[in-house]
Amino acid sequence: MSDRTPHTTRRTYLAATAGAASIAALAGCMGEDDSDAVVIGSNHPLTGDVARDGNHANEAVKLAAKHKNENGGIESLDGAEIEVVEGDNQGAQELGAEITTELVNDGADIVLGAVTSPATMSATQQADREQVPFVVTVGSDRDILTGRGLEYAYRPQPHQYGQAVDFAELHPEAIRNAGGTFDTIGLLYVDNTFGQETADGLRDHLPDAGVEIVEEQSYPFGPASLDTQITALEQADPDAISITSYVPGGQLAIQAMEEQDYWPDHIACCTSTTFADDDIFQELGDSVNGLTNTITTVDHSLDRYGEISDDYLEETGDQIGMVGGISYAATEVAIAAIEEAGSTDPDDVNEALSNIRVEDHLLAMPPIEFNDDGENENALTPVNQIQDMNSEIVSPEEYATSELQL
Structure with a gap:
């Protein structure tokens, strides 16, 4: 990639x-x-x-x-x-x-x-x-x-920057192929190296996918609320918002969206562990059904x-x-x-x-082999979607377990 x-x-x-x-x-x-x-x-x-x-x-x-x-x-x-x-x-x-x-x-x-x-x-x-x-x-x-x-x-x-590259290459195309519009996006991310590196990669590569970032909101690790950040995103009115978070941050984002009754056309996350944990997203309920998430996947x-x-x-x-x-x-x-x-x-x-x-491994990616930095040169971050409260891979096609649903 x-x-x-x-x-x-x-x-x-x-x-x-x-x-x-x-x-x-x-x-x-x-x-x-x-x-x-x-x-x-x-x-x-x-x-x-x-x-x-x-x-x-x-x-x-x-x-x-x-x-x-x-x-x-x-x-x-x-x-x-x-x-x-x-x-x-x-x-x-x-x-x-x-x-x-x-x-x-x-x-x-x-x-x-x-x-x-x-x-x-x-x-x-x-x-x-x-x-x-x-x-x-x-x-x-x-x-x-x-x-x-x-x-x-x-x-x-x-690595995190590579996951942002995969988001830009796979996520807009998957949503567009399903009939959705993905021309603008708002970013919500935790303000540490994890979130900052993700935002850097998205800024660098989303323009190549024809996606404009119209709003960015960061938040400190361990916030009490994300109400202010969600309000700013709603005012920018993007086609999609991306959440980059640990489990608590994603929970707070959904809570703020529920309280404000704000739902963009697409919640299309770049690496949120909240929505990679079956127990957590099932606790959040129907609000996250249909949400997509680019993240390393089994x-x-x-x-x-x-x-x-x-x-x-x-x-x-x-x-x-x-x-x-x-x-x-x-x-x-x-x-x-x-x-x-x-x-x-x-x-x-x-x-x-x-x-x-290593060809026979548990991850949804090609064979694992390392470059001179020790990085897996075939590393891949698929797009997942929560469908009927189950996580399904929807892109790329060779690893997909379901089609993306809008």
């Missing part, structure tokens, strides 16, 4: 990826000394403001390991089982690095994390110092990897998705959701690299990651 670094002249491996048929049981007790085990470190916020997402990610890492163990373990290491050791970064930047070191000291051969972008930035930096591979589960700021010169860090999901058409989803629900009592899905896929990539390396030596695993091509 545009704004992606082109494929460099690296060797390419077809990975026999983890969990391709799968289901399973996490090996051993945490911290148990087992020299034959492969150890994955899970560095996520298990307490604090983003603990919901952190625990979803952590549980997905453990489930992917459990599935691989039930499927015979690491075949290239004579069926070695995977042990997951976990640490709580609380979403804090300084703890991202500290927990990485603790997990390496606990024997982690590879580390995954870390949900918040500040924690992920420090965690990946520390992994480079430790010379231990790090695969990002969740963490979308472009600056986490791009241009930092890290040698041991990799990200399967699109490929629901995969035969094994239902089995993974059912197991996650049984293990945790929650739906796997977007955070769990991309964290499961990141773990698949990490396991695939260990399988390809046939070793737990960090440099061997890192070499495998730098050259790997």
Whole structure:
């Protein structure tokens, strides 16, 4: 896609990826000394403001390991089982690095994390110092990897600017093809690097799609209300508004729209986690039915998705959701690299990651392979729509589970 670094002249491996048929049981007790085990470190916020997402990610890492163990373990290491050791970064930047070191000291051969972008930035930096591979589960700021010169860090999901590029390329066209008008847009976004980077990408690329931004409204993290911002958007009268938010921000936006009885022709979001969480958008009810959202998405058409989803629900009592899905896929990539390396030596695993091509993964995107920055050069952010209170992929066509409905 545009704004992606082109494929460099690296060797390419077809990975026999983890969990391709799968289901399973996490090996051993945490911290148990087992020299034959492969150890994955899970560095996520298990307490604090983003603990919901952190625990979803952590549980997905453990489930992917459990599935691989039930499927015979690491075949290239004579069926070695995977042990997951976990640490709580609380979403804090300084703890991202500290927990990485603790997990390496606990024997982690590879580390995954870390949900918040500040924690992920420090965690990946520390992994480079430790010379231990790090695969990002969740963490979308472009600056986490791009241009930092890290040698041991990799990200399967699109960075935030890339998600805005995908929005501009896919979202207006999808709505127009369904018979809608998408010539003007108003932006509502959280005023931090997540929201600002999204707005930058939309400003840069929406004009190429024939869309004019007629109003922008930002809001601080943790607002009490978004009434003022929604009023300003209503006065600008765009064809669509885009919401870029964490779960609470999207909830407040819908609440303000309900109170003001303001409904644009299209609520077309660029990366709102509010509308990627089944439990949350179902709580919001009919007001969000028909809403569209460009966000990293699990490929629901995969035969094994239902089995993974059912197991996650049984293990945790929650739906796997977007955070769990991309964290499961990141773990698949990490396991695939260990399988390809046939070793737990960090440099061997890192070499495998730098050259790997993972075709069988859980995300709705092409095969995962990394450029020199550690970014997935085939990363893709599909357009989803809430239809009858279920999330369906509506674009691009090769991943669509339904047609967009207006």
